[in-house]
Amino acid sequence: MAERPYVLLSVATSIDGYIDDASDARLILSSDADLDRVDEVRSGCDAILVGAGTIRRDNPGLLVRSQRRRAARLARGCPASPAKVTLTGSGDLDPAARFFTAAPAGMATGEAHAGPAAAGAADGVSRLVYVPEHIAGQARARLGAVASVVSAGDPVDLAAVLRDLAARGIARLLVEGGALVHAEFLAAGLADELHLVVAPLFVGDPAAPRFLHNGHFAHAAAGRVRLAETSQIGDVVLLRYLLGRRPAS
Secondary structure, eight states: OOSSOEEEEEEEEOTTSBSSOSSSSOOOOSOHHHHHHHHHHHHTOSEEEEEHHHHHHHOOOOOOOOHHHHHHHHHTTSOSSOEEEEEOSSOOOOTTSHHHHOOOTTOOTTOOOOOTTOTTOTTSOOEEEEEOGGGHHHHHHHHTTTSEEEEOTTTTOHHHHHHHHHHTTOOEEEEOOOHHHHHHHHHTTOOOEEEEEEOSOOOOOTTSOBSOOSOOOGGGGGOOOEEEEEEEETTEEEEEEEOSSSOOO
């Protein structure tokens, strides 16, 4: 068993590096064609991770959307969608959020398949919430009915999270944000690949969230990372970077 999963970061930004604007409405950066590409990437992963802030702000379901791709996963003996993973320092998450309640479309009784980390989820899709040790009890009281709550150090230790995911059979992890979570993976040197999509627009608002702020990133000491692929997808551009020494999976 690998010590940790292969970690793939996925993010879309404006030309000037913003992941959203400062309005209440969510800024859509990806094109329909790129969203379909992301769905394909999701379908090839064992788990999808987002931070608690992303759950509160965007309320994502984190499901494979394509019926064909869900069917292909089921045929391989996997759940229709990857396991869902989040990190929270407070445990303050709504049990009714789509992270916990959204299930793959068309899932019928008896259709759940055991797969990596799938035990205990009625639809076969696990929900894992990693929390600091000192709030684990209260987090289980709040979320234990809808997710597996796992203590992972104090504060949450990313390396411990990845070791636990590997022990659960997660070999390929897709990290979809937000910016703080991406920065933590990069600073810890725990990211293997980055899919950076650049949309043809400017935000130009210092109050809006950026992909990354200034900080110490483990890959900076190694110099330039390797650009493995560039693709135009509709009106956006995908830049695929290999960040570490592990071979692309």
